[in-house]
Amino acid sequence: MARTGNKNIQAKLVLLGDMGTGKTSLVLRFVKGQFFEFQESTIGAAFFTQVLSLNEATIKFDIWDTAGQERYHSLAPMYYRGAAAAVVVYDITSMDSFQRAKKWVQELQRQGNPNLIMFLVANKADLEDKRQVGNEDGEQYAKENGLSFLETSAKTAQNVNELFYEIAKRLAKANPARQTGMKLHTGRQEGGRRGCCSS
Numbered sequence: 001m002a003r004t005g006n007k008n009i010q011a012k013l014v015l016l017g018d019m020g021t022g023k024t025s026l027v028l029r030f031v032k033g034q035f036f037e038f039q040e041s042t043i044g045a046a047f048f049t050q051v052l053s054l055n056e057a058t059i060k061f062d063i064w065d066t067a068g069q070e071r072y073h074s075l076a077p078m079y080y081r082g083a084a085a086a087v088v089v090y091d092i093t094s095m096d097s098f099q100r101a102k103k104w105v106q107e108l109q110r111q112g113n114p115n116l117i118m119f120l121v122a123n124k125a126d127l128e129d130k131r132q133v134g135n136e137d138g139e140q141y142a143k144e145n146g147l148s149f150l151e152t153s154a155k156t157a158q159n160v161n162e163l164f165y166e167i168a169k170r171l172a173k174a175n176p177a178r179q180t181g182m183k184l185h186t187g188r189q190e191g192g193r194r195g196c197c198s199s
């Protein structure tokens with residue numbers, strides 16, 4: 001059966017968050033299925049690609065995994081500029097990293113891309129005994145700020161594929177299939193009658 005509406009979407013995705021929160025580990029879990037207890041701190045940024053196939057679309061992610069160390073902060077705009085999706089990561093065992101995540105969310109919101117798909121990710125969910133940030137704290141902050149929220153573990157792989165799959169689905173939705181032939185206007189007309197040809 002022919003699949004109508006199948007699209008190829010290339011999307012830039014950026015990961016931001018404090019150092020040591022597990023950004024690189026999340027990407028390596030998603031891209032390579034690997035996890036390292038002693039993952040080296042990222043210098044500058046690292047680039048990865050991964051393709052995710054959905055029924056309705058194939059998404060090619062260009063992933064920029066940024067360095068969380070404060071001295072690299074000024075580089076961040078290069079990586080989030082033009083991004084279709086941003087993943088802001090904190091570590092559930094560090095209240096500081098949660099505060100830092102809020103700063104990243106504010107910085108992204110100031111950039112003013114209304115179409116940016118933004119996820120707040122609470123990583124290291126496997127370290128329940130060391131938890132400092134409650135699930136409901138992350139969830140509530142995300143809700144108040146219009147973000148999506150997930151608790152993950154790069155170590156156990158909890159919610160890692162789900163995170164990227166969810167983003168892929170949003171991207172597919174946001175990029176409607178190219179119309180061939182007649183263009184149909186089915187959208188609601190808002191703001192009352194639109195006058196033609198004025199002035």
Ligand SMILES: Nc1nc2c(ncn2[C@@H]2O[C@H](COP(=O)(O)OP(=O)(O)OP(=O)(O)O)[C@@H](O)[C@H]2O)c(=O)[nH]1
Pocket residue numbers: 017018019020021022023024025026036037038039040041042043066067068069123124125126127152153154155156
């Ligand atoms: N227990 C546990 N450890 C994790 C998890 N994710 C990452 N780690 C560990 O946390 C440390 C930091 O992980 P990274 O992935 O390097 O963190 P990062 O955010 O990329 O850090 P920077 O590159 O410095 O910004 C490493 O030792 C990882 O093994 C997780 O889900 N659970």
Ligand SMILES: [Mg+2]
Pocket residue numbers: 023024025040041042065066067068
């Ligand atoms: Mg890293």
